[in-house]
Each structure stands twice: as structure tokens, then as C-alpha cells.
Amino acid sequence: MGEAPAFVVDNLLQNQDGFGSKSKGCKTTATIGDKTYVIGGGNDESTLSVEVQIFDKTTGKWVTPIVLGTKPNTCKGLSAVSLNDDRILIVKKGSTPDDCIWFLEVDTRFVREQEKIQGTDVVAWSKGARGYAEKPVVISGPSGVGKGTLISMLMKEFPSMFGFSVSHTTRAPRCMEKDGVHYHFTERSIMEKEIKDGKFLEYASVHGNLYGTSIEAVEVVTDVGKRCILDIDVQGARSVKASSLEAIFIFICPPSMVELEKRLRSRGTETEEQILKRLRNAKTEMEQGHSSGIFDHILYNDNLDECYESLKKLLGLDGAAAATQRSAPQGIDLPTDHSVSKMDNKIIINCGTPELKKASKNLIVLDVSSLKGGAPGRTRGLDVYAIDSFSDGLNGINQPS
Ligand SMILES: Nc1nc2c(ncn2[C@@H]2O[C@H](COP(=O)(O)OP(=O)(O)O)[C@@H](O)[C@H]2O)c(=O)[nH]1
Numbered sequence: 167m168g169e170a171p172a173f174v175v176d177n178l179l180q181n182q183d184g185f186g187s188k189s190k191g192c193k194t195t196a197t198i199g200d201k202t203y204v205i206g207g208g209n210d211e212s213t214l215s216v217e218v219q220i221f222d223k224t225t226g227k228w229v230t231p232i233v234l235g236t237k238p239n240t241c242k243g244l245s246a247v248s249l250n251d252d253r254i255l256i257v258k259k260g261s262t263p264d265d266c267i268w269f270l271e272v273d274t275r276f277v278r279e280q281e282k283i284q285g286t287d288v289v290a291w292s293k294g295a296r297g298y299a300e301k302p303v304v305i306s307g308p309s310g311v312g313k314g315t316l317i318s319m320l321m322k323e324f325p326s327m328f329g330f331s332v333s334h335t336t337r338a339p340r341c342m343e344k345d346g347v348h349y350h351f352t353e354r355s356i357m358e359k360e361i362k363d364g365k366f367l368e369y370a371s372v373h374g375n376l377y378g379t380s381i382e383a384v385e386v387v388t389d390v391g392k393r394c395i396l397d398i399d400v401q402g403a404r405s406v407k408a409s410s411l412e413a414i415f416i417f418i419c420p421p422s423m424v425e426l427e428k429r430l431r432s433r434g435t436e437t438e439e440q441i442l443k444r445l446r447n448a449k450t451e452m453e454q455g456h457s458s459g460i461f462d463h464i465l466y467n468d469n470l471d472e473c474y475e476s477l478k479k480l481l482g483l484d485g486a487a488a489a490t491q492r493s494a495p496q497g498i499d500l501p502t503d504h505s506v507s508k509m510d511n512k513i514i515i516n517c518g519t520p521e522l523k524k525a526s527k528n529l530i531v532l533d534v535s536s537l538k539g540g541a542p543g544r545t546r547g548l549d550v551y552a553i554d555s556f557s558d559g560l561n562g563i564n565q566p567s
């Protein structure tokens with residue numbers, strides 16, 4: 167690439183340190199080490215993709231531009247801030263009222279190592295600011311204990327809050343099960359190839375079939391701002407625990423093995439041979455559920471309503487909180503002209519709109535204190551909240567002029 171275009175030179179001069187940037191509409195910059203990343207679309211605001219151009223100060227040259235993705239359908243209202251010296255968080259105003267804020271993450275380690283950003287280095291993080299304050303919920307337990315029943319109750323009572331992670335499986339569908347709703351029913355050879363291609367967050371062989379959670383299955387839920395529920399076995403829970411997905415792990419126990427067998431038989435979805443296999447596996451699963459150290463909570467599903475109430479309680483959905491959560495999520499609307507800056511372990515998005523000022527909520531805070539090493543996309547699950555600029559010890563943050 168040749169000389170730097172004029173708009174970039176302007177931005178580079180204004181934003182030498184990469185810490186804090188003012189949204190310029192279509193372009194924004196962040197600097198990490200010797201490289202300055204210019205992020206934005208073309209000069210046309212309706213551009214369908216976001217592009218990153220990299221200027222290497224040591225060579226004085228531009229690296230070929232990289233297209234980040236086509237999800238954000240306009241480049242209006244972009245601003246970027248560098249995180250922990252290896253990532254850039256791009257904050258972007260949504261393009262519709264329901265689509266309040268987008269966060270894109272660029273992992274620059276690959277740039278340093280390979281002079282290119284791979285497709286997987288960028289993740290669409292959030293539409294709307296809610297949802298991300300809450301961790302995904304992993305539910306495990308032996309077959310027939312009532313996991314599916316409890317999850318259905320939760321999704322029915324809180325439809326706008328929870329979304330189910332639709333797993334892939336090689337087992338045959340039961341008569342009421344729909345492909346793409348209960349599971350993605352898949353051929354083993356196809357699933358094995360997709361696992362090899364790195365498309366799965368976790369997978370395991372359970373009761374003789376392959377089951378797995380694709381990265382996409384979780385993203386489909388989180389991208390619409392919902393809290394993801396995963397119904398997976400103990401091996402899968404162990405893999406998720408070791409991954410970058412920070413979740414709450416809940417194990418459901420039956421009141422007794424006799425009752426478990428009764429439930430499995432009364433469900434009437436398995437052959438005798440399959441029931442016996444599930445009951446044999448249930449013993450090991452129960453031992454692992456209690457002793458593996460994976461699970462944050464163990465619930466006994468004796469009386470269904472009582473168990474459901476306990477589940478809601480530990481998810482913070484009991485009493486008055488439940489009434490708030492049942493209503494539609496309130497996203498934070500981000501004005502096009504916002505700015506971002508970094509202070510200690512917080513990214514501050516300064517909105518300064520009259521409406522937010524009136525409501526004393528003109529700053530949006532992303533708490534990045536929990537960030538640690540790991541795979542791209544690990545900023546998911548960050549706490550996002552709106553505050554008054556003169557509270558929470560954040561006095562003195564520059565207000566937009
Ligand atoms: N590891 C893993 N386990 C899964 C996944 N999806 C479902 N399972 C588990 O596979 C087991 C069997 O599920 P299923 O065939 O639906 O039977 P059920 O549990 O008797 O309803 C259960 O323990 C599920 O929690 C997945 O994506 N990954």
C-alpha cells in the first residue's frame with residue numbers, strides 16, 4: 167500500500183497513544199506498540215463491512231486492509247480503545263433502535279505474529295447492552311432427571327431473557343423433536359469434520375452418540391442479547407469449564423435411582439436397551455456431579471415446582487427481580503457521537519445525550535477487570551452498565567463538548 171490517506175494522518179496525529187478515541191463517524195483508530203489500526207468502512211456510511219487498515223510505524227508502510235465482517239451494517243458511530251495490549255475493542259452504535267450497541271474485538275496478537283488478522287479474531291460481541299451482564303447457564307444431570315423440563319419452564323417464563331443453545335447430535339430424533347429446535351441432527355462424519363475444523367466449543371460421546379455445542383449455537387443466543395442455557399453432560403461441562411466461556415454450572419440430581427428409572431420409563435422415548443444404558447451411565451454421572459468440582463450448585467429435583475423455584479433463586483430471578491426480568495430487556499441507546507476511554511479496569515463510553523443526562527445515566531461502563539488470557543472472544547460476559555458520571559468514583563471523566 168502507498169501513502170497514508172489524509173483522514174488517517176489526521177487521526178494518527180490526534181490519537182497518538184491509542185488510549186481513548188473520539189468517534190469520528192466512519193473511522194476510528196487505536197495504537198498498540200508500533201502499529202496503528204485504522205478501523206472503519208469506506209467514506210460511504212452505508213458500507214456493509216468494517217475494515218481494518220494497519221500502519222506499521224517501524225517500516226512506515228501500510229499492511230493490506232482486512233475486512234472484519236459484514237454483521238454491523240453501517241460504520242456510523244465507531245470508536246475504539248486498546249485492551250490489555252493485545253486487543254482492540256471497537257464500540258459501534260447499532261443501526262436500529264433494538265440494536266443498541268455493537269462491540270467488536272480485534273485480537274492483534276496474530277497481527278504481530280503473522281501480519282494478518284484471521285477471520286476468527288474478530289467477534290461480534292453484543293447487540294444491546296443487557297444480557298452480557300449475565301453468565302451463560304450450564305445444566306447437567308442424568309438422563310430423565312428433568313433438565314429439559316426445568317429449562318422449558320425457564321424459557322417459558324422468561325422468553326426475552328433466555329435462549330437455548332441448540333446442540334448437534336448424531337442420535338436419531340424422537341417423534342416430537344424438531345431439527346434445529348431441539349437439536350441439529352447430524353451425520354457422524356459431518357459432525358466429526360466440523361469438530362476437526364474447530365467449530366465446536368465442546369463435544370462428547372454420550373450413551374453411544376456424539377453430542378456437541380457449536381460456537382455458533384452459543385453466538386446465535388448471545389448475539390441477540392440473551393442469556394444462553396446449555397443442556398450438556400458432565401464431560402461437556404468439564405470442557406466448558408476449561409474454556410473461555412465463563413458460566414454458572416448447575417447439576418440436577420434425582421431424589422433416588424428408583425424415581426429416575428420411573429421418570430425415564432414414563433417419558434417413553436427410549437427403548438429398553440437405551441433405558442438400561444442411561445441408568446448405568448447415571449451412576450457415574452451422579453458421582454462426577456458431586457465430586458468433580460465443576461458444579462457451582464447442586465439441585466435435587468424431587469418436587470418439580472420447588473426445584474424450579476430454587477433454580478430461579480440461584481439465577482437471581484426470585485421475588486421482585488423476576489418481575490423486572492420478565493419484561494422486555496432495556497438496551498442502552500448509544501448516540502453516534504460518543505467517545506471511549508480507558509480508566510483502570512474500566513472502559514468508559516461517554517454518551518452525553520440530553521435524555522441520558524436527564525436520567526443521570528450518561529456513561530456506560532464495561533468492567534474489564536475479569537479479563538485474562540485465552541481464546542479470542544473471551545471478552546464475552548463482561549459486565550456492562552450505565553451510570554451517572556458523578557457517581558461510583560468516576561468523577562473527572564471528560565464530558566463531550
Ligand atoms: N457434551 C454434551 N452433551 C450434550 C449436548 N447436548 C446434550 N447433551 C447431553 O447428552 C445427554 C443425552 O441427551 P438426550 O439424548 O437429549 O437424552 P436425555 O438427556 O435423556 O433427554 C444428556 O446428558 C444431555 O445433557 C452437547 O452439546 N454436549
Ligand SMILES: Nc1ncnc2c1ncn2[C@@H]1O[C@H](COP(=O)(O)OP(=O)(O)O)[C@@H](O)[C@H]1O
Nearest residue numbers: 309310311312313314315429433467468469470
Ligand atoms: N420433579 C419431577 N417429578 C416427576 N416427574 C418429573 C419431574 N421432573 C421431570 N419429570 C418428568 O420426568 C421425565 C424426564 O424429564 P426430562 O425433562 O425429559 O429429563 P432430562 O431432560 O433430564 O432427560 C419427563 O416425563 C418429565 O415430565
